[in-house]
Every structure is written in C-alpha cells, then in structure tokens.
Amino acid sequence: MAFTHTIDGKGETSEKAFDVINPATAQPFAKCPDASRAQLDAAVAAARKAFGPWSRKSFAERRALIAEFAHALAKRIDGIGPVLTQEQGKPLGQAKWEIGGAVHELEAMCNMELGTQLIRNDGKHRVELVYHPLGVVGAITPWNFPIILAAHKIAHGLYAGNTMVLKPSPYTPLATLLMGEAGRDTLPPGVLNIVAGGNDLGGWMTEHPGIDRISFTGSVATGKRVMASASGTLKRVTLELGGNDPAIVLEDANADQIVPSLFRGAFLNAGQICMAVKRVYAPEKLYEPLVAGLTKLALSHRVGNGMEPDVEMGPVQNKMQFDKVMNLIEDTKRHKSVRITAGGHSLNQPGYFIAPTVVADADDGMRLVREEQFGPVLPVLKYKDVDDAVRRANDTRFGLCASVWTEDYERGAEIARRVEAGTVWVNHHVGSEADMPFGGFKESGLGRELGTMGLASYMEPQVVKIPLRSGS
Numbered sequence: 001m002a003f004t005h006t007i008d009g010k011g012e013t014s015e016k017a018f019d020v021i022n023p024a025t026a027q028p029f030a031k032c033p034d035a036s037r038a039q040l041d042a043a044v045a046a047a048r049k050a051f052g053p054w055s056r057k058s059f060a061e062r063r064a065l066i067a068e069f070a071h072a073l074a075k076r077i078d079g080i081g082p083v084l085t086q087e088q089g090k091p092l093g094q095a096k097w098e099i100g101g102a103v104h105e106l107e108a109m110c111n112m113e114l115g116t117q118l119i120r121n122d123g124k125h126r127v128e129l130v131y132h133p134l135g136v137v138g139a140i141t142p143w144n145f146p147i148i149l150a151a152h153k154i155a156h157g158l159y160a161g162n163t164m165v166l167k168p169s170p171y172t173p174l175a176t177l178l179m180g181e182a183g184r185d186t187l188p189p190g191v192l193n194i195v196a197g198g199n200d201l202g203g204w205m206t207e208h209p210g211i212d213r214i215s216f217t218g219s220v221a222t223g224k225r226v227m228a229s230a231s232g233t234l235k236r237v238t239l240e241l242g243g244n245d246p247a248i249v250l251e252d253a254n255a256d257q258i259v260p261s262l263f264r265g266a267f268l269n270a271g272q273i274c275m276a277v278k279r280v281y282a283p284e285k286l287y288e289p290l291v292a293g294l295t296k297l298a299l300s301h302r303v304g305n306g307m308e309p310d311v312e313m314g315p316v317q318n319k320m321q322f323d324k325v326m327n328l329i330e331d332t333k334r335h336k337s338v339r340i341t342a343g344g345h346s347l348n349q350p351g352y353f354i355a356p357t358v359v360a361d362a363d364d365g366m367r368l369v370r371e372e373q374f375g376p377v378l379p380v381l382k383y384k385d386v387d388d389a390v391r392r393a394n395d396t397r398f399g400l401c402a403s404v405w406t407e408d409y410e411r412g413a414e415i416a417r418r419v420e421a422g423t424v425w426v427n428h429h430v431g432s433e434a435d436m437p438f439g440g441f442k443e444s445g446l447g448r449e450l451g452t453m454g455l456a457s458y459m460e461p462q463v464v465k466i467p468l469r470s471g472s
C-alpha cells in the first residue's frame with residue numbers, strides 16, 4: 001500500500017521516507033513519506049489560497065461538505081482499520097470504533113453555529129459580536145488516538161471557515177494519511193492538507209508565518225515548546241496536554257458495580273489515553289474489594305497482537321513509552337510497602353507488551369502516582385476522609401479530568417466541583433462528547449476543544465458598535 005501526503009487536493013510523495021514500526025512485532029511494516037520544508041510551504045500556500053472561498057461559504061454549506069467527507073471516511077473504515085491497528089497497536093475492533101467515532105464527531109460537532117450575537121441595544125447604540133474565521137490552522141496530533149483527535153481539529157477548524165495543514169505523529173502517520181484521501185474526494189483543494197514527517201515538521205509549523213493558529217494535542221513538555229515557538233508570530237494556540245486523572249471512590253459506592261468501569265477507564269487503549277484513570281483513591285472500607293476486583297480483571301484481560309481475534313488490549317505504542325512505563329514499574333518495586341497484585345512485568349515475546357498491572361498500597365510520593373504513566377499500570381491509594389482525598393487528588397500540576405464514584409449523585413457533583421480538572425464525571429470516566437468543552441486546568445492545557453467554546457476558539461471575535469437614529 002502506498003501512502004501519500006495530501007497537498008492542494010492531490011496525493012504527493014517525498015524524496016525521503018521513514019519506517020513505521022508495528023508495536024506488536026517491534027518491526028517496521030511500512031514506509032511513510034517525510035515531508036520537506038518546501039512541501040510544508042506548498043501545503044500552507046494551498047491552504048491560504050483556499051481560505052478566501054471557503055471562509056465565505058455559510059455554516060450550512062461547510063456542514064454539507066464536511067458531512068460528505070465524513071461519509072467518505074465511513075466507507076474506508078475496513079481499509080483504514082487494519083493500518084491503524086498495525087501502527088498504533090490497538091485491537092482491530094477498537095481501531096474501527098475509533099474511525100467510526102471520528103465519523104460521528106465530524107457530523108455532531110458541525111451541528112452548532114456561532115451567529116452574530118447582540119451584546120446591547122440601549123436605544124442609542126446596537127452593539128454586536130461577530131465571529132470571523134482566523135485563516136490557516138496548523139493541527140498537530142499525538143500517537144494514541146490519531147484519527148479521532150484529527151477529526152476534532154478538522155471538524156471545528158474547517159467548519160469555522162478556516163483551512164488546515166495537519167501533521168500526525170511520526171509514530172502513527174499512516175491512517176491519518178489515508179484519512180486525507182477521503183478529503184481529496186470531497187473537499188475543495190487546499191482546504192484540508194495532511195503532511196507527515198518528524199518532530200522537525202511540527203517545529204516548522206509552529207514558527208511558520210503563513211499559519212495563523214496552532215491546535216496542538218500532545219505532551220506537556222512539547223506543548224510548552226509549541227507555545228514558545230508560536231509566540232514569535234503571536235499565533236492563536238490551544239494546547240490539549242497530558243493528565244494524571246484521579247478517580248475518587250466514596251464510601252457508599254457499590255464496589256462490584258463500579259470495578260468494570262474503573263478498569264475500562266484505566267486500561268482502555270493500554271492506558272494510553274490523556275483522560276484515563278491514572279490514580280484511584282479508595283476509602284478504607286472499600287479498599288480491599290476494589291483492589292481484588294481490579295486485580296481479577298487485570299489477570300484475565302487478553303493481551304496480544306491487535307490483529308488477532310478476541311484480543312482486548314494491545315502493546316504500548318512505541319519503545320520509548322514502553323521503556324518509560326517499565327522504568328516506572330521498576331521504581332515502584334523499590335518501594336517495599338507496595339503490593340503488585342497483577343502484572344508488574346512485560347510479556348516474554350517480541351513487541352512492546354506490558355501485562356495489565358495493579359499496584360496496591362501505593363503512596364503519594366511515588367513517581368507512579370506523581371507522573372503521568374500513560375500505560376497499563378494503575379496505583380490504588382487509601383484515604384481516611386473525603387477532604388483528604390480531594391486535597392491529594394488536587395496535589396498535582398495536572399488538571400485534565402477526574403471522577404467521583406457514589407450512589408448519591410448530588411453529593412458526587414458537590415465533590416466533583418471541588419476537584420481542579422477540566423472535566424469531572426460522576427460514576428464514569430473517559431469519553432468526549434461533541435457539545436462538552438474539553439480541556440485542562442493547570443499544565444494539562446490551554447483553551448478548550450469541542451462545544452461552542454471549541455468552535456469559538458477557531459474564530460476571532462469582533463465587536464461592531466452601530467449608532468441608532470432616534471426612534472429606530
């Protein structure tokens with residue numbers, strides 16, 4: 001299968017190419033074209049040329065074209081799914097579910113509009129708030145959910161009237177390049193350009209004078225670099241960064257009922273989700289039942305190559321991440337007080353497989369608790385009272401998501417409001433919805449994606465103050 005960039009509505013290859021590694025075998029399985037700086041310039045120029053006519057279309061016209069793009073993507077699910085599994089590692093069913101989710105989000109996110117808003121009409125003046133498209137958006141995505149995260153940026157970026165140059169992670173570029181083919185068939189040339197390359201390409205984008213806004217999803221460390229680099233041209237920036245999400249279980253929760261949801265929230269996609277459960281705070285009364293329930297599920301979870309049937313969890317996506325997670329496990333083992341009740345080791349086979357790991361009697365100072373593990377390892381911590389749990393949940397530089405688990409939903413909501421995080425669920429963890437603004441407190445990000453807030457972030461607000469003739 002040949003993979004090409006999408007530049008100005010056409011497929012293009014590059015002089016250079018790099019290997020894409022299948023994390024289930026640790027072997028290269030395909031080559032990806034490596035965009036040159038001249039190709040980035042060509043993509044930006046195409047996006048600038050397309051901006052005028054695209055920005056003048058109505059929301060309804062753009063909605064119709066984005067829906068055609070979504071349909072073209074839906075028709076390709078069976079073709080793109082196996083490529084996503086081979087480059088990312090997730091089981092084939094979950095890869096297809098991700099692409100289906102992207103199709104849904106592309107449609108659901110384009111169901112809202114930002115029309116002219118009346119700020120004031122006091123008889124002397126009418127003051128209006130008008131939203132304008134910004135120009136060319138540079139979108140940069142990570143390797144954990146390449147397709148759905150690209151879809152979030154494409155949906156609101158284009159729907160707001162901007163054009164786009166999107167760059168996937170060099171670890172998982174291929175499915176996104178195939179997504180570009182669906183755009184070639186349905187969107188005007190230059191509206192959606194997709195170029196693959198290394199981290200350098202991301203840096204060129206953030207400093208490029210032809211790009212007006214950066215929509216970045218990735219790690220905190222890179223997010224800080226992106227913000228510094230974008231300051232040179234004062235680009236508008238949104239940063240969707242890492243998390244260290246706490247799940248606070250209250251005394252009245254039903255341990256048997258919540259364990260499957262907690263487990264899924266922590267181990268889906270091998271734990272490689274920005275908003276995965278990364279720390280569980282359990283009251284003394286429920287501590288052992290929760291540890292036992294999570295351990296039982298971890299020990300029976302089927303781990304393997306995502307192309308094989310019945311596999312529930314694939315490998316960690318790349319060697320660097322595998323080494324980081326194994327290093328956290330080794331550090332955890334040095335704490336003699338902890339109990340590793342499931343996993344705690346890699347699988348004895350090629351590929352970056354780590355057994356689902358549950359760590360009981362974890363304490364606040366451990367690196368596993370303080371850092372974002374982004375892998376299939378879950379620490380469970382004991383707390384004395386809810387104030388103690390909330391304080392410890394908030395004692396972090398992250399603030400992406402969190403959850404509170406209880407039978408008393410209103411009390412859960414009260415505690416949720418005290419947690420410093422962009423989204424807090426009661427009796428649920430993980431998931432994004434088209435109308436719910438998503439983003440982080442503190443170092444988990446800047447700005448919001450999704451919802452009308454997300455749509456507005458792709459537009460420039462303008463105040464127009466109009467004098468009124470007396471009597472009008």
Ligand code: NAD
Binds near residue numbers: 142169274444445
């Ligand atoms: P990363 O920061 O290493 O890379 C993300 C993207 O940035 C890649 O496309 C990469 O090529 C590019 N990049 C690297 N250096 C760059 C630079 N100097 N300038 C511009 N772009 C550059 O992140 P990752 O390891 O791919 O992803 C994992 C991280 O992403 C985790 O921390 C996770 O929590 C976070 N994440 C956050 C969200 C969210 O919505 N908040 C969603 C998914 C993942």
